Amino acid sequence: MINVPEGIPIARPKLGSAGKTGTWRLDKPVINYDKCTRCRLCILYCVENTIDMKEDLFPLIDYDYCKGCGVCAQVCPTHAIEMVSEVK
Amino acid sequence: MQVLKRKSLALVGNHAVAYAVKQAKPQVLSVFPITPQTTMLEKLAEYVSKGELKAEMIRVESEHSAMAAVYGAAVAGSRVFTATSSQGLLYMTEMIYWAGGQRVPIVAAIATRALAEPWTIWDDHQDFISKRDAIWIQMMAENVQEAYDMTLQAFKISEDQRVIMPVMMGFDGFILTHTMERVEVLEDSEVDSFLPPRQFNLIDFSDPVGVGPIATPDEYIKIRYEAKKAMERSKDVIRDIMKEYEKISGRKYDLVECYKCEDADYVIVSMGAWSSDGKVAVDRLRNNGEKVGLLKIRVFRPFPKEEIREKLKDVKAVVTFDRAYSFGSGGILANEIKSALYGNNIPVHSVIAGLGGKDVRPLHFQNVIEDLISGKLEEERWIL
Ligand code: SF4
Numbered sequence: 001m002i003n004v005p006e007g008i009p010i011a012r013p014k015l016g017s018a019g020k021t022g023t024w025r026l027d028k029p030v031i032n033y034d035k036c037t038r039c040r041l042c043i044l045y046c047v048e049n050t051i052d053m054k055e056d057l058f059p060l061i062d063y064d065y066c067k068g069c070g071v072c073a074q075v076c077p078t079h080a081i082e083m084v085s086e087v088k
Numbered sequence: 089m090q091v092l093k094r095k096s097l098a099l100v101g102n103h104a105v106a107y108a109v110k111q112a113k114p115q116v117l118s119v120f121p122i123t124p125q126t127t128m129l130e131k132l133a134e135y136v137s138k139g140e141l142k143a144e145m146i147r148v149e150s151e152h153s154a155m156a157a158v159y160g161a162a163v164a165g166s167r168v169f170t171a172t173s174s175q176g177l178l179y180m181t182e183m184i185y186w187a188g189g190q191r192v193p194i195v196a197a198i199a200t201r202a203l204a205e206p207w208t209i210w211d212d213h214q215d216f217i218s219k220r221d222a223i224w225i226q227m228m229a230e231n232v233q234e235a236y237d238m239t240l241q242a243f244k245i246s247e248d249q250r251v252i253m254p255v256m257m258g259f260d261g262f263i264l265t266h267t268m269e270r271v272e273v274l275e276d277s278e279v280d281s282f283l284p285p286r287q288f289n290l291i292d293f294s295d296p297v298g299v300g301p302i303a304t305p306d307e308y309i310k311i312r313y314e315a316k317k318a319m320e321r322s323k324d325v326i327r328d329i330m331k332e333y334e335k336i337s338g339r340k341y342d343l344v345e346c347y348k349c350e351d352a353d354y355v356i357v358s359m360g361a362w363s364s365d366g367k368v369a370v371d372r373l374r375n376n377g378e379k380v381g382l383l384k385i386r387v388f389r390p391f392p393k394e395e396i397r398e399k400l401k402d403v404k405a406v407v408t409f410d411r412a413y414s415f416g417s418g419g420i421l422a423n424e425i426k427s428a429l430y431g432n433n434i435p436v437h438s439v440i441a442g443l444g445g446k447d448v449r450p451l452h453f454q455n456v457i458e459d460l461i462s463g464k465l466e467e468e469r470w471i472l
């Protein structure tokens with residue numbers, strides 16, 4: 001634990017019900033790897049910086065931090081990303 | 089005092105500050121060029137390109153981003169530096185309040201310059217003084233030597249565990265940034281022992297925290313209260329650090345500087361480069377038998393109220409010289425001094441001069457004091 005001096009404004013965030021994103025996410029992006037051309041646009045555009053190229057050179061979404069904004073699905077030229085509702 | 093044989097360099101103010109920054113070894117710099125600060129940035133870029141300063145130099149598209157970049161780097165644990173001037177400082181303002189409120193150690197050198205409109209590139213203090221409520225420690229240098237010394241002090245003050253607050257070191261645009269003076273510099277090893285690498289860190293990946301969180305009204309006022317207390321604590325810390333610096337350099341520093349005001353009847357209060365002109369005027373007036381002194385405000389925030397009260401308690405009248413004005417209110421230094429002297433019944437006259445670089449000479453100081461003594465000085469005078 002870091003020793004933050006008194007009076008410095010910090011917060012210790014808690015986990016939300018949908019993971020580390022808190023209660024933000026309603027829809028979850030799911031990549032169809034058959035359609036994906038590995039163009040990396042989704043990585044570039046992800047506002048939360050949560051998509052990464054993994055060793056197998058496919059984009060992988062870190063759902064702990066994905067906010068479900070859908071930008072990746074919008075920019076994907078091959079429509080490989082589908083937004084799936086997470087509302088129960 | 090111990091006389092030390094020191095390395096002396098001929099440096100313009102901007103290069104003196106850059107030299108101090110190089111010796112302070114920041115890991116991240118982010119500076120956007122603006123007149124009259126530009127040559128400082130160029131010097132820093134040169135140090136980095138030659139490998140003399142091993143720092144990440146982030147090239148940004150604006151001052152707002154420059155402050156944002158050093159803010160983030162400072163949160164992550166780096167020693168950081170930025171510099172700006174005038175409208176650039178205004179453009180940076182939004183981030184300046186974030187950095188101040190979050191209380192991250194940042195050092196910013198401000199080459200003071202008048203604000204638009206009308207457009208101008210010359211010196212006054214309106215830009216610097218407009219940041220007085222941003223939770224930054226603010227100090228002003230009188231000459232190039234002080235700009236060098238105070239840049240080094242600023243790093244240590246801002247990173248002190250009792251303070252942890254950004255520090256602004258102001259020095260008059262062109263008058264100091266572009267004037268060459270003989271500067272005594274410290275050895276690198278001396279700076280290393282005065283200023284060891286930064287310890288404080290907010291980011292630890294095994295223990296994540298949110299920095300700059302939203303606060304409820306209950307929390308907000310408490311956090312601001314803590315900032316107020318830290319600002320008050322910082323006075324002692326600044327004094328300690330200045331004393332420590334005096335031990336290495338032999339040069340004396342304090343929150344305020346008194347020039348012949350111990351027995352003075354009339355005292356000029358000033359801040360920044362023209363204090364030197366004021367001192368020349370004081371000498372001349374003393375030669376004519378007038379008991380005149382000059383009180384220089386070195387640290388503007390936290391404002392050294394008690395010190396000023398103490399130093400001015402026996403004077404007959406005070407004249408403040410302001411290079412900045414609060415429109416609809418009055419000279420800013422004048423207002424601060426009046427509030428510091430509240431209840432002491434000492435008349436405070438306010439002189440507004442030098443706005444937008446308008447030349448002010450020792451004779452101007454002299455005339456004002458002569459008018460004061462003969463009872464001809466108004467409560468507020470503009471030297472146009
Ligand atoms: S934008 Fe679409 S096609 Fe391109 S890498 Fe991402 S998922 Fe694959």
Ligand code: SF4
Pocket residue numbers: 029045046047048049050051061065066067068069070071072073
């Ligand atoms: S939905 Fe938004 S946050 Fe989530 S991966 Fe796509 S772009 Fe990133």
